[in-house]
Amino acid sequence: MAETISVLIVDKSDDTRDSIKEQLKPARNFTVVGDAKGRSEGIGIAERLKPDIILLDLNGGEPEGIETIRVISQRLPWTSVVVMADIMDQGIMKRSMLAGAKEFLAKPPDGKVLLETLAEVYDEGIRRKEGLMGFVESVNIQEKEGKVIVVCSTKGGVGKTTVATNLAIDLHRLSGEPVVLLDLDLQFGDIPLFLDIVPRFTIGDAIQELKDKKSGLAEGHMCKHDSGIHVLAAPSRPEYADYVNGSHVQSILKDLQRKYSYIIVDTPPSFGETVLSAMDAASHILLITNLEITTIRGTKLALEIMQSLNYRDDKIKVLLNRATEQWGISSKESKETLGRDFWEVIPSDSRVVGSSINQGVPFVMGQPRAEVSKSIRSLSYKINNGGLESPRRLKRVFLNKAR
Ligand SMILES: Nc1ncnc2c1ncn2[C@@H]1O[C@H](COP(=O)(O)OP(=O)(O)OP(=O)(O)O)[C@@H](O)[C@H]1O
Ligand SMILES: [Mg+2]
Structure with a gap:
């Protein structure tokens, strides 16, 4: 994995954002390209920076959070959303996935699990992108x-x-x-x-x-x-x-x-x-x-x-x-x-x-x-x-x- 994986953190807690940044710092292939407190601010930064991964906090205001996942998935199909929440019950996971989330992390994320999860999500995103690009090319050829x-x-x-x-x-x-x-x-x-x-x-x-x-x-x-x-x-x-x-x-x-x-x-x-x-x-x-x-x-x-x-x-x-x-x-x-x-x-x-x-x-x-x-x-x-x-x-x- 030689590429640099760009990450955007969207979480209202300053402590959580700082802690994630600290955990990602030693991993040379991850770069935190931006962070945001609010979800709509997060969407705006994401549209500008088009990161590989968005770590999105789902605590408090779940419907709004699900809508944020949906918007990002529609506007930025090559960006993978990883959802973070204190409690991961089946209902939240299902609704998040349906909206387009790719993975879940319990808060506070543990360093090793965090790195592994992000690496897996990134690899899966690359495979999805290659598959979709191949499909788009084949559709164009049919024209x-x-x-x-x-x-x-x-x-x-x-x-x-x-x-x-x-x-x-x-x-x-x-x-x-x-x-x-x-x-x-x-x-x-x-x-x-x-x-x-x-x-x-x-x-x-x-x-x-x-x-x-x-x-x-x-x-x-x-x-x-x-x-x-x-x-x-x-x-x-x-x-x-x-x-x-x-x-x-x-x-x-x-x-x-x-x-x-x-x-x-x-x-x-x-x-x-x-x-x-x-x-x-x-x-x-x-x-x-x-x-x-x-x-x-x-x-x-x-x-x-x-x-x-x-x-x-x-x-x-x-x-x-x-x-x-x-x-x-x-x-x-x-x-x-x-x-x-x-x-x-x-x-x-x-x-x-x-x-x-x-x-x-x-x-x-x-x-x-x-x-x-x-x-x-x-x-x-x-x-x-x-x-x-x-x-x-x-x-x-x-x-x-x-x-
Ligand atoms: N190879 C041919 N042998 C005999 N008659 C022909 C031949 N080609 C065309 N014609 C006759 O020439 C006439 C004019 O043909 P046609 O309508 O195809 O010409 P056109 O260039 O499209 O005319 P216009 O400029 O008015 O559109 C028709 O009555 C057709 O029967
Ligand atoms: Mg004619």
């Missing part, structure tokens, strides 16, 4: 550190909601992890239409709940889709959109990150304060483009904005959706203009995509074998496996090149 994946574009109608909804469901299926879809298209969000759901709990409610409750969003309130993903929809009325700001988005994301492994964020076709807050928190920014000249120009501009925001280059991924060269620009030309490769290419399939939206059944569920579904699977695979291509996709790329 998730969800990845935020923002699906965005500077142009409307390029397929953000299509990619976001299908990706959320496919990532959940592939990883088996909890996934939430967050609709930051605050004015015209249409995720409920794509998923055929009626959300009763929206971003507006979430903001209120985070304000009211310190414990965060209740999982039971989240809207659940048949696929197993959860959805936090845009406010029910477009005019509520103005109320939501960047710091609301930050706190919603922080809360969701503790509970979900992936947070897929759908966005409007602009980079306002709320979208930028989500982008700041993102591990991946999926910038959707197509081969239309105006979209390519908008995509180039978006890349420049992200560069000026100093986002890590490897978190920005450009996806080509509706890959068809019918608009007169080739995929090669657009890659040259953008100065980067497409992370994923999603084919154009109006029949599969259109009918899936009309029926409210995402194509990764209703048409898992369609090429569009396979490209979403390839995307999920890369996100879930730190950028690696899925083995199937690699085989396909190899076969295409060999042809």
Whole structure:
């Protein structure tokens, strides 16, 4: 026992305090860091000094003494209270223990017994602390550190909601992890239409709940889709959109990150304060483009904005959706203009995509074998496996090149 054990004595008798100090003096590993006559004074000193042990006199005014034990045990969980009293009957011992006392000493305490008792209490306190710290760490480990994946574009109608909804469901299926879809298209969000759901709990409610409750969003309130993903929809009325700001988005994301492994964020076709807050928190920014000249120009501009925001280059991924060269620009030309490769290419399939939206059944569920579904699977695979291509996709790329 090489450590110095700090002791605080709370006893109204000057003689008792002096006698305990005298008895502890020769024991080099004990230090009396303070003493107090009254109990409330004792609590104040204890809160400041946080001693290892408090020797507390329980003579006279027992209910008040028990309350003192309770207060110290609650406020200073690493401090052990040792109770002293002239008479130690069963009732006093039981009430003291229930309030949090760790040991008892009959007054006046005998030197040898005093030293032994304090040493035992200290050792037991260390074991309790180590056990509790281990428990706290294991609880923290169980908390998730969800990845935020923002699906965005500077142009409307390029397929953000299509990619976001299908990706959320496919990532959940592939990883088996909890996934939430967050609709930051605050004015015209249409995720409920794509998923055929009626959300009763929206971003507006979430903001209120985070304000009211310190414990965060209740999982039971989240809207659940048949696929197993959860959805936090845009406010029910477009005019509520103005109320939501960047710091609301930050706190919603922080809360969701503790509970979900992936947070897929759908966005409007602009980079306002709320979208930028989500982008700041993102591990991946999926910038959707197509081969239309105006979209390519908008995509180039978006890349420049992200560069000026100093986002890590490897978190920005450009996806080509509706890959068809019918608009007169080739995929090669657009890659040259953008100065980067497409992370994923999603084919154009109006029949599969259109009918899936009309029926409210995402194509990764209703048409898992369609090429569009396979490209979403390839995307999920890369996100879930730190950028690696899925083995199937690699085989396909190899076969295409060999042809
Ligand atoms: N790969 C695809 N093949 C064929 N049609 C597609 C494809 N992706 C999206 N679409 C069609 O494009 C239209 C717009 O899609 P979506 O709503 O997902 O775009 P958005 O970027 O979210 O639009 P907004 O900016 O208005 O929110 C839809 O009618 C959808 O059917
Ligand atoms: Mg959309």
